[in-house]
Amino acid sequence: MKKWTWLMLLLACAFVFAGCADKKDDSAGEVDEETAADPAEDGVEDDVTDEGNVPPVTVHLKDRDGKSVGTAELSEEEEGLRIMVDAKDLPEGTHGFHFHEKGVCEAPDFxxxxxxxxxxxxxxxxxxxxxxxxGDMPNLEVGADGTVKKEFTVKNLTLENDEENSLFQDGGTALVIHAEADDGKTQPSGDSGDRIACGVVE
Structure with a gap:
């Protein structure tokens, strides 16, 4: 009789331990699901890209002979549109620099x-x-070696689509370097002379 009593006690204990183990496993599974449901808990949220960001644009500038003379990097910043010009093989001196209303750069006069x-x-x-x-920009100062590097930020332009002042208009826009300095007041283009380089904003 004692033998059967001990066997019954052992079986009862085995069932109790098995039940506790199952409950522990179930609880662990629930914690994992909650953690996966909240990406902020494991840092996933920090890796999500803001879809509202506008990618930067590179404008390739070419002269009247179709030769590359450099680039202008356009990027949307909190302060405005940042423009970084890096150009070469240009005449020394001060040159007008403007965005124009059509995205077409047909040489030689643009x-x-x-x-x-x-x-x-x-x-x-x-x-x-x-x-x-x-589209009015500050003048570019080209050195004796024919190069210019300039960075500035403007608030009256954007790369955002569907904005009145967006450079992505129907038909596009273009960036033009002129032969002479822009005097800042003469209509309609500041008496800045011929167009010597051009690049389409695209």
């Missing part, structure tokens, strides 16, 4: 780019009381 990008019908020039055009 007149295909149209007038300055001006969605608000403003007057030309930073020194004009009713200016500037959205």
């Amino acid at each position: 007149e295909s780019a149209g007038g300055h990008f001006n969605p608000t019908d403003a007057s030309h020039g930073f020194d004009h009381k009713e200016g500037p055009h959205a």
